[in-house]
Amino acid sequence: MGDLMGKKRQRAADGGERSLIGNAEDRDAPTTGFVYVLAFFSALGGFLFGYDTGVVSGAMLLLKKRMNLSALWQELLVSSTVGAAAVSALAGGFLNGWLGRRICILLASLIFSVGGVMLALAPDKVVLLVGRIIVGLGIGIASMTVPVYIAEVSPPHLRGQLVTVNALFITGGQFIASMVDGAFSYLSEDGWRYMLGLSVLPAVLQFLGFIFLPESPRWLLQKGQNQEALQVLRWIRGDQNVEEEYDSIKANIEEEEKEVGAGGVVLLRMLSHGPTRRALIVGCGLQMFQQLSGINTVMYYSATILQMAGVRDDKEAIWLAAATSATNFVFTLVGVWLVERVGRRKLTLGSLLGTGLSLALLAVGFLLSAQSSPPVTLHPVDPNNSTYRLYGSCEPCMLDPDCGFCFRENGTKVFESSCVPVHQASIDHAAWGRCYNKTEDIKSPIWAYNYCPTSYSWIVLMGLFLYLAFFAPGMGPMPWTVNSEIYPLWARSTGNACSAGVNWIFNVLVSLTFLHVAEYLTYYGAFFLYTGLVFLGLLFVLGCLPETRGLQLEDMENLFMGQLCSCGASSPTHNRHVHYIRVKGSNYFHSEDENSDVD
């Protein structure tokens, strides 16, 4: 074993130098346009991920009225997709290893198409629920397969950028979904059918594309289909000399097999092998912290934040929410531009720092709003004679899930305000009284179920914008990009399945707990909590995330040879020394001390 590891490190060291030279050449080498075609068609999976998770909020506004959906059914229709994605992302690891990346992408696009047709034609809420679960199964498989496929077909110097394009497509999907929501919100009858059904178009396009596109050459080599692998490499790289890359991948697979064996449960082998165990902790940790930084809560909550800021019209709020997803999209583009320039580690660290500070600003905005919460001035008599809680100001009334704030305003001045019970069937109006009948008349009272009018909304708005500007280039895409790179081939599908599963599980956890957390800690407490979690994430990344820019996928394992979390950018590990050589502004790994043993 020790001997093998020694040879492996020798090869890695040679490979490191070779990739070092290779990379310098690579940058100047012509890249065939074909790799961009591959990235585009694969990233349609990211688009569908974003579209289907984003479109549901607008569709729900219409659906709850058309189908008379209770709060439980609304919750089910939203969360079932994310829950199904968690399950299928985990299962996707096995499918990826067994069937290959291409078949999995074809499967996902087929599932998306079937789910989309079902949703568009759904006669009742049960069919809708089944459709949402089916779509979720597609999202899970796509979310873990697409980054792996793109990473495996890309040359090292373009890999970060091309995998990050998938994340760009995710936020692009969310943005288009919000535009479609806005456009079809005027069709109150059947608008939701178009919103949910339109996803069939990109799904079919991806399916048709992948009928003609090749399997990942790395997966083919792993399955012993050497001739096909060589052909695909030639196809993707154009005229370039691919023998060296082919030999390097092949030699690596053989060594890995000798080193960690071939049979058995991959996850167990990963956990008992130091470098893959550490990579798995880093990959899952990144995905966990991505969700713990509250992105989906902030996005979801943006409509309310805008209402706080004085946007009272529902339609206007929908369009402004589209501006939020547009911001997320535009700043992901900045991430695509930066990833190969500053590297994954610096990008993630900078993003976490800015995200944490913006969350603190959001929390301060909510705190100031709570402190200047308008008082309740009217205490109307409950016609149903049921006792309802008496609150002195808007803040506690708004945090109570059974009540809402009913008020009039004159400019920024709030008057004639009361706290009344919410209607059992819909949070859109009060159970009785002045806010029972919602009219378009601007003089009629305003019903605020989950916000309070405030003059500090500009701080919250600024916090929201800065949050997206910092989160989107780094913490949004980097967990996906890094996970596609850090595992050796034999562990890549399983590693990505686990980390994507962690992402979806924490997505559900954070969304389901937000309102309860806000009820106990208030909104500012909830945002201070996210701030704390983001700073924990910052420490984690600072200590544990090595730089992967420019390295061959086959050389990544060396980054995780030492103790976990001593693997920060350039720190030496306990049993071997790692240092970086700068070539053309990039860090390249170079190994010394080949004979020491690992673990």
Ligand SMILES: O[C@H]1[C@H](O)[C@@H](O)[C@H](O)[C@@H](O)[C@H]1O
């Ligand atoms: O990377 C994506 C992206 O940031 C999305 O905006 C978010 O909704 C997802 O949860 C996340 O995984």
